Amino acid sequence: MGASSSKEQNVSSEQREVESLAASTGSTSLLQNAFSKLVDPQTNAIPLQSLQQCFSLNYKSTECEALKMPDSLLGLLNHLGPSIVDLFFITDKGGVNWIEFVRGYLKCCGRMPVSGLLNTLLRLFSATGVKAEIPLKLEVEAIDDGDYKINGSLLPIDVLMFHWMCWAMLWNSKTWNVFKEKECLYLPDISPLVLSAVVSCAEGGIGLEFLSMQDCKTALVRSKVHRSLQAHRLREISSEKAGNSRLLTCGKAWAISLTIRSTISQEILNPYFPSNSDASDENLIYRSSLHGKGLNRFWSNVEAYLGPLLILISATSGDANEDCTKSRKWVVGALIHQGFENRDMFYGTSGTLYAIDPVFHMCSPSGKEKNFVYSHLHPTGRAYEARPKPVGIAFGGTIGNERVYIDGDFARVTVRHHAVDKTYQPGSLFPNQGFLPVEALILEVEVWGLGGSKARETQLSYKKREDLFTAQRRKVDMKTFASWEDSPEKMMTDMMADPNRVRREDR
Template identity: 50%
Template sequence: MGQSSSTEQGASPEMLEVQSLVASTGALPSLQKSFPLLSDPQTQSIPLPSLQKCFDLTCANVEFDQDVVLKELPLLFTHLGSAIVELFFVADENGVSEVEFLRGYTNICGRAVASTLLNNLFRVFSVACSKAGVRVDLQFELFNDDCKISGALSPRDVCMLLCICWIFSCDSRMLRLNAGKGEGKFSVPDISHLVFSAIEACSEGDAGLDFWDSRVSEIDMQLPAAKIHLWALKNVPHLADCFQQFVHARLCYLTLPEEKSETSCASAHESSSLAISKHRLLTPGRAWAISLSLRGAMYEEMSKTCFPNDDDETIDNLLYQSSVDGKGLNRFWSRVEGYNGPTIMLISAREQKTNARPWIIGALTNGGFENKDIYYGNSGSLYALSPVFHAFISSGREKNFVYSHSQGRSYEAKPKPVGLAFGGSLGNERIFLDDDFARVTARHHAVDKTYQHGNLFPNQGFLPTEASVFQVEVWGLGGRSAREVQASHQKREEIFTDQRRKIDLKTFTNWEDSPEKMMMDMVSNPNAVRREER
């Protein structure tokens, strides 16, 4: 017989059941190592202050890349630990036992439907605000397997909730990358486009706001909590994952309790990184919004843009930038050809009319771009990115995901459009970017059955909108392997190009073998007998 496990050494049925649930998440070995670090050897329980301290954040020097200054956040962070422990961990007079420690983890990070996970996040936010003396109008009706949310939140409350989720994500990523040391600096970027998205969804498109000039702190309205819940499920379905990742990292990447207590979310990314990101369309705030609609490998690659810890690695994902590489399909193909992984394209444009405002839209593809005169692809998403964020995933009705066609054959009776397109059909594309990357045409969602319905920018009408393009970016989300394959493809193309350019100078300069000498001989003596060499 092999070595017996802890589940075979007299563990109670209750412990066996809880261990089975935690094992399904893959976190059981890490939690079994963390419990002795946090627990009191005499009572074999974790004192409440120690467990609460695990989840508290010290944010005395948080910097925001936006006009909204949320003075309540530092106070709110100091009450997060007590709110989390109060809601999900059951304690006795000695503290939290190992069974309740594992059960509490399961209550937060166990498998559950998205609406339940989102309710957990809202409950933590509500209790933390209450403990910090910040008034938030949220009520919850708890049932056996469900939780009904009611009340309302102001735009400022929504912004504060999103900021907390951003810091949850940053903190968990720093702990994971730095092996539990919690070192690193980061900043809350501009996330106003997400707040405006919630406002527009809750007001059903009749908010009456100028989203380009509005400031979140100055908007006085109440947004129904139930509608915010529905908005999050549609546009940022993985928002609650930020809370799960935070709890998992805080409990599974522990080293020593005293080292853990010194973790802080002090400041921004390195200033150079922030300065560089401001010249890109895919800013950390926009990248984070997109990442909340992704999972798996694409989420990890997008996170490198949200929370860059290595500028070289982040720049490596930038395949094409029109302001640097030049506009047009030829320059585009020279940079993206051979890349077979998922990509995201961003287009910044402005309508060709007086007092028009710029907007940014995006398109996610699950494969690389191909030069075809038909639509291709098997999945994808469209995004409204600025000034308001919305995600339009595949509707499942049609498969006209991507169209990318360069100049076709001459004298075609019905030439195909030359440019890039997403959704719709040939001649009625949802988004069409011309071959010079000078103009983009956006059409109403009625012409498109591939992607979900919705406006790509505020006040989009039923008629096609033609806009002047400012900048185009393409980012690769296929990881290092996709870039290595592309590099190999580009190197092979360079070799072929060099071979085609080479000239055999020896043959070219040999007069005896030239066609011109043969013609001259024939003219000078046409009756001469010539034997064909075989």
Template identity: 55%
Template sequence: MGQSSSREQEESPELREVQSLVASTGALPRLQKAFSRLSDAQTKSIPLHSLKKCFELDFDDFESDHTVASKELSIMFGHLGSAIVDFFFPSDENGVSWIDFLRGYSKCCGRTVASTYLNNLLQIFSKTCSEAGFPVNLQFEQYDDDCKVGGSLLPREVLRLLLICWIFSWDSRTLKLNMGKSKWGCSLPDISPLVLSAVESCIESGDQGDFWNSDVSKLDIQLMATKIHSWALQTIPNLADCLAQFLHSRLCYLVTRENKSESSCSSAQDNPSSTSSETSLLTSGRAWAISLTVRGPVYEQISKACFPSDDPDENNENLLYRSSLDGKGLNRFWSNVEGYNGPLLMLISACEDANRAGSWIIGALTNQGFENKETFYGNSGSLYTLSPVFQSLTSSGREKNLVYSHLHPTGRMYDAHPKPVGIAFGGSTGNERIFMDDDFARVTIRHHAVDKTYQHGTLLPDQGFLPVEATVFEVEVWGLGGATARGIQDSYKKRENLFTQQRRKVDLKTFANWEDSPEKLMMDMMSNPHAVRREER
């Protein structure tokens, strides 16, 4: 075991302190196994080549529409392991000792603020790019407990950084679910909206460009590193965790496999298809962008759409409603989502031009199911712009007008002040920030000034103060409550079907009695309409 590798170090207060820090993360037992497998029996240290091999990735089986980015990433991943080991794990002539191994893990995966994680990620990215021959203009000023980032990045370099983070997340999830049996061979997602979001937040307000048809790999704009740093922490705060998750999964799931002869990190030749996921509004890239803004069980559920498997049923198991398959309209929608009491993600694809020139996609995440009410409801939620530019607007906490969903009233003949029929998010009744009519034909987007529930920000590029009305093309609803919420909904639907069948049953004995039949009553009334009849009570 690594803990007994050096009795002198075992008595060291410094070692006890480092072990205590690592133990607080719950990873100490697995790291002891990893050190035992990787370390040399004579030197009691991990040879550098063995540790670097743990973080090597084979990029050959990845496919991407970004040809230039793919070639650069393929070269960079050959230097990734070296950059990680040199940055996190100091070594001597024998290799990496047990205490240095724990220090490196604590530096990358220990409990700290998000800005520190992000600084580590940027430094690894800069070091890997330099070793691969693609130097970036990033400077780092080290302090005792902090690091200041300076310089700038081009949009294509931001794209490269984000794709690396997606691969980190994909690898971490795959290793965790398959316990070290890595499955590779999938397509890199389109994350251009995320890159354009960084561009939009970093450039001056007077330099706003046309984001509809922008090719991020060809944009020649210097984005200040400090602004990128702030954008990442505010818009996609979970991005900073990608590197820590990757290092943790590589040491705790890949290295500790039972078969020591299979400790090579080369990938398998499996090729899970993501075609079914890419045909929906919630593509891998959009799902991953949303996952970078949420935590907990919702993150686990949406990750199924981020990294699709080769089983189409598994990829779409959380899909509750799709207008192109289930039919447009509030009634069709309600028959699919009623009874689901869990987090829901609604996506709307629309455009002001009926020919779909310049279409956009917005979304809303709620922490509960939809209810048929005449008032707003909800506790927390977020609004998203998913295309062409990503934007995340969480609830501000000032008001609770998060969700509005109202069907046609039943059993009411006349209402002097009828409530709007449709689905809405934010704003107030009659002045909603997002409102979609009951036919799912039109959606109205209003300026954030009408809304105190969600954070300020534009949902559409170049959105002005006037309301924007657009034609709805597609609507999707994804359930993110897991198997429990889906099981409760299934029980609810079975119960409702049973009640419906019972109401449809006909009492044949009464129906066969001529004296009690409606036909006899009608004939008697027609033959003598003025006859006095006693009212039965």
């Protein structure tokens, strides 16, 4: 059989090479089992129709978070499986043999230069659009060494379809062991991503700058190969929890995850896949409308969480005397890689600022300064300070000139121009920000813990210890309380009777 071990004497050097590359990805056993499951014993190859069916995405219906879905989207997704096979797997008369099966898998899931990631996805999008008879202004030109050049342009509706194609691949890879075949596809609201692409192109940028989209295709191919080994013992679960009324919606979570290439990317998306829907309550550390506004309420929920945290601030800016229709609502966020600390100076090792809504934009660290986060809560009993440090939370800039500053009451947020900040990259945090500081009313604040179960367990253990110490301090020794000689009332009575009496403290 084509999947036999390369230790045999009649194995070609070509087979040894592709098997060696597969072994470097740790997928040899998976590929051998999948090939033996799909192969036709007579031709010793996988029939083309079987492989196309393996990679197919056929959904009965869709559920959209906000935007109206284009009518052609389902047709595009129906042709995605055949397009993957045509682009990455070379077939002969009998189908796809073992060598080409492994080589095609490596083209989809193997490492490739950063410059080729976006081109690969655009090639797939263009080929699928041709099969679905969708008019796209994209031209794929083959050059030397198997590289391709993409020419043309994309309309905003094409950008939306491209992003949703990537999301559909990721959604399918995460829900295949939860939903039955051809179940509902949930589509998040990705309008900030689309607007980001349009704005970037208008400013001379590339627009589609999220390299983690490559992970969507990789996850789909891996899950499809793995699925070929599984019996359909799947169960139905409603996707209602995929979309919720929280500030961090599914679309916003995906947009942020696309900018992160670490385990945090997976952690931020966990609550929005049906198999992990229970994780939503665990990851939401603080919500101002639920836990109460103010730094004290905030601190009681985030204290001792020693993992990455994502904080989102929804605000509205505009003249209070103006008509309410002229006010602007926007959402900004910050990702820090350590917990909050009660300090009167900036601290941190890394972080990222985000303009999230209505236009998505990332401000990564600049490398010039390390004023990533400031969180100061006045402790009780502190001595008088002539120049007290401001109470609140801030990101970037310097004390008194913070890039983003939230006051201690969580009533207002101040956003300044990036010229005051050398910690984060420049960029507007909401449309038409301007050069002057903007003070806005806070509508909602959310904090999401992205450190996994270990960080959450550590925080819970800390809170249990604090609750135990508090309970012990509140206990009253009834024997002492009932003794008149040791009571504070007797001491006050004696002092009033003879205030000049010299008293000696018992040691």
